[in-house]
Amino acid sequence: MHLHKRDPKTEIVDAATTVLDNYGIADLTMRRLARELGVTPGALYWHFDHKQQLLGAVADRVLGPAYADAVGIDWRQRIAGMCSQLRDALLSHTDGAELVSGSFAAGQSRGMEHILALLAREAAEAGLAAGHAELAARTIVHYVLGATGDEQSRIQWDAAGALQTPGVTPTSGGHSPIDRLADQGGGFDFGLQLLLDGIAAPRLLPAMR
Amino acid sequence: MHLHKRDPKTEIVDAATTVLDNYGIADLTMRRLARELGVTPGALYWHFDHKQQLLGAVADRVLGPAYADAVGIDWRQRIAGMCSQLRDALLSHTDGAELVSGSFAAGQSRGMEHILALLAREAAEAGLAAGHAELAARTIVHYVLGATGDEQSRIQWDAAGALQTPGVTPTSGGHSPIDRLADQGGGFDFGLQLLLDGIAAPRLLPAMR
DNA sequence: ACCTGAACACCGTTCAAGT
DNA sequence: ACCTGAACACCGTTCAAGT
Numbered sequence: 001m002h003l004h005k006r007d008p009k010t011e012i013v014d015a016a017t018t019v020l021d022n023y024g025i026a027d028l029t030m031r032r033l034a035r036e037l038g039v040t041p042g043a044l045y046w047h048f049d050h051k052q053q054l055l056g057a058v059a060d061r062v063l064g065p066a067y068a069d070a071v072g073i074d075w076r077q078r079i080a081g082m083c084s085q086l087r088d089a090l091l092s093h094t095d096g097a098e099l100v101s102g103s104f105a106a107g108q109s110r111g112m113e114h115i116l117a118l119l120a121r122e123a124a125e126a127g128l129a130a131g132h133a134e135l136a137a138r139t140i141v142h143y144v145l146g147a148t149g150d151e152q153s154r155i156q157w158d159a160a161g162a163l164q165t166p167g168v169t170p171t172s173g174g175h176s177p178i179d180r181l182a183d184q185g186g187g188f189d190f191g192l193q194l195l196l197d198g199i200a201a202p203r204l205l206p207a208m209r
Numbered sequence: 210m211h212l213h214k215r216d217p218k219t220e221i222v223d224a225a226t227t228v229l230d231n232y233g234i235a236d237l238t239m240r241r242l243a244r245e246l247g248v249t250p251g252a253l254y255w256h257f258d259h260k261q262q263l264l265g266a267v268a269d270r271v272l273g274p275a276y277a278d279a280v281g282i283d284w285r286q287r288i289a290g291m292c293s294q295l296r297d298a299l300l301s302h303t304d305g306a307e308l309v310s311g312s313f314a315a316g317q318s319r320g321m322e323h324i325l326a327l328l329a330r331e332a333a334e335a336g337l338a339a340g341h342a343e344l345a346a347r348t349i350v351h352y353v354l355g356a357t358g359d360e361q362s363r364i365q366w367d368a369a370g371a372l373q374t375p376g377v378t379p380t381s382g383g384h385s386p387i388d389r390l391a392d393q394g395g396g397f398d399f400g401l402q403l404l405l406d407g408i409a410a411p412r413l414l415p416a417m418r
Numbered sequence: 419a420c421c422t423g424a425a426c427a428c429c430g431t432t433c434a435a436g437t
Numbered sequence: 438a439c440c441t442g443a444a445c446a447c448c449g450t451t452c453a454a455g456t
Contacts, residue, residue: 002420030449042451043421051449098314105307105358132399139400142355143348149314150347190341191348194407201406211439239430251432252440260430422455429448436441 003037009047009057012037016058017093025095028055056108059100063111065089070118075125076196082118083144083192090148094156097149104145116141126199136199143195147188212246218256218266221246225267226302234304237264265317268309272320274298284334285405291327292353292401299357303365306358313354325350335408345408352404356397 003011015037019028030051034041048054066089070081090096103109119137120130128136212220224246228237239260243250257263275298279290299305312318328346329339337345 008420029447031447040422041449042423045450045452046420105362135396135399136403138356138359139352139403142352142359146351146355147347150351153314187344190344194345194348194404194410196407197410198403198405198407201403201410217439238428240428249441250430251442254431255439420456423453424451426451427449430446432443432445434442437439 003039003043012044012047012054013057013061016054017061020058020099021094023094025099028058030054052103052106052108055099056103056106056110059103059109060111062093062096062100063089063109063115065092066115067111075122076200079119079122079140079196080189080192082115082122083140086115086144087148087188090145091152091155095152097145097152101145101149104141112141123199128199136195140192140195143191147191151188212248212252221253221256221263222266222270225263226270229267229308230303232303234308237267239263261312261315261317264308265312265315265319268312268318269320271302271305271309272298272318272324274301275324276320284331285409288328288331288349288405289398289401291324291331292349295324295353296357296397299354300361300364304361306354306361310354310358313350321350332408337408345404349401349404352400356400360397 012033016028016033019033019036023032030044031041033054034044037043044054048057063086066082066086068085070078070085072078072081090100093099100109100112104112116134116137119140120134123133123136123140124130126133126136221242225237225242228242228245232241239253240250242263243253246252253263257266272295275291275295277294279287279294281287281290299309302308309318309321313321325343325346328349329343332342332345332349333339335342335345
């Protein structure tokens with residue numbers, strides 16, 4: 001049997017994204033994906049060199065909505081907007097943060113490289129020298145991926161628990177409403193403001209900026 | 210055959226650490242480890258419930274040298290010292306950052322939880338309210354794990370390249386001496402100072418601290 | 419150009435049975 | 438208490454051969 005859409009690569013990434021959303025990254029295997037496509041595992045290797053490359057393509061698909069040019073009066077607002085878009089994109093797919101973190105670390109996400117460059121541009125706008133602006137951008141990216149990964153794993157853990165014991169409301173468990181507030185953007189924003197304050201801080205020697 | 214040291218668990222973690230250092234995390238499998246110990250794979254499941262638990266024990270072994278109480282006049286120096294110790298510990302083992310990141314994310318590293326608590330204490334010392342101090346500590350941990358992971362993968366990639374083409378010196382490749390300087394602690398320190406500046410920043414409303 | 423069939427060399431985990 | 442034997446249900450990747 002053949003893949004039949006205009007672009008076979010697109011069809012594969014479509015199916016992979018569906019498997020990801022429905023079953024999570026642990027079940028996104030080459031064999032499982034091939035089965036879902038009605039094809040032999042080896043067929044996938046005509047279109048992608050290895051699994052990491054395919055996962056990178058899925059990661060870039062996930063990142064699609066995060067590329068929108070952030071509008072904002074100043075660099076602070078623009079960075080905050082970009083990070084918020086990125087977080088939303090990651091939270092929109094099961095294990096999205098883990099997938100993108102892994103692909104970025106493996107050097108397989110052109111999307112994250114692009115976002116990194118945009119953030120570095122804004123950091124330069126804030127007055128940092130080129131080298132330091134890139135380091136600041138990496139720091140921001142590490143933060144967003146890490147914090148969103150934490151948040152997502154808690155969300156998914158809670159959701160799994162809610163399915164197993166439907167009689168127990170989420171707030172009656174170990175997590176208080178205050179915990180939830182801190183997780184639903186509040187905690188994320190706090191950490192991000194810390195970073196932005198650091199970038200804006202005038203205490204670094206002028207030679208170091 | 211039986212494991213024979215005083216504590217079988219310790220012997221397993223010893224062997225696992227050796228496999229990690231010599232072959233990396235990808236080769237640290239239950240079967241490989243059992244072979245190295247002259248034992249059947251199933252034997253490991255008498256001592257550990259699952260692989261993640263064993264990896265968590267290895268992660269805590271790696272973190273051993275990072276527990277030393279950081280001395281320092283002020284919270285800034287103490288946090289910087291703790292982060293430096295943590296980075297050193299991670300860089301001391303092949304794929305150390307990846308191992309600890311994964312174990313921490315999976316909730317299997319008591320060591321990282323401890324370090325997190327120490328950092329939160331210092332952030333409180335800096336004047337942050339308890340909830341915010343914990344968020345700040347998490348931000349720092351995400352940064353150290355992410356930045357050190359990047360650094361380590363580049364180091365290991367360069368080392369692998371140096372072994373393959375011994376005639377080419379590291380500095381004659383794509384990375385300039387400036388890149389190396391930025392990686393060998395300089396880049397790490399810059400990102401960390403950014404975070405510390407953010408924690409010290411007086412611009413947050415008093416109600417928010 | 420694109421896919422199948424079949425193999426290679428592995429995985430984590432479980433569990434009755436042995437000592 | 439601790440381990441073996443053997444199985445179960447999988448993996449990623451390669452490649453000659455087919456269409």
